Amino acid sequence: MDQVLGQVLRNAVWERLDMLSDLATRADAQSLVSVARSELPRLTEAWRSMLQAHDPDERGDCPTCSTRWHRCKAPCSVWQVAHEHLVAGGLAPQQAAMSADERRAARRRSPVPGQTRRATPPSPAETTGRHALVTPRAVTA
Numbered sequence: 001m002d003q004v005l006g007q008v009l010r011n012a013v014w015e016r017l018d019m020l021s022d023l024a025t026r027a028d029a030q031s032l033v034s035v036a037r038s039e040l041p042r043l044t045e046a047w048r049s050m051l052q053a054h055d056p057d058e059r060g061d062c063p064t065c066s067t068r069w070h071r072c073k074a075p076c077s078v079w080q081v082a083h084e085h086l087v088a089g090g091l092a093p094q095q096a097a098m099s100a101d102e103r104r105a106a107r108r109r110s111p112v113p114g115q116t117r118r119a120t121p122p123s124p125a126e127t128t129g130r131h132a133l134v135t136p137r138a139v140t141a
């Protein structure tokens, strides 16, 4: 996929996520139930699909994040983010409270989407490449 198509794809996904976040904060209860019924299964399926691509191989490495020269031990950053957001309850409240315009501006400031969500410097445990709340056993069970 060339760079332009890649950018179009990324923008479409970011805009969809922005729209869902805005709905969560602004929609009336009836609309919210309707959106939840249609979108939650899609979001959970997206997570499952993404996480399957990052399931550890027989050596305990992430096959997607590893390269020929660098093995990435599981849990990789995708699993760490999944645990942080889906299990540990760290739903990035500072990001959730942002408006769509603020999120777009934050993305423009950061070359790596997702890293705009950090409000505090990484803890020593995080800088080691391992999330303190994630153990390899927890994600492979």
Ligand SMILES: [Zn+2]
Residues within 6 Å of the ligand: 053, 054, 062, 063, 064, 065, 066, 076, 077, 078, 079
């Ligand atoms: Zn991975």
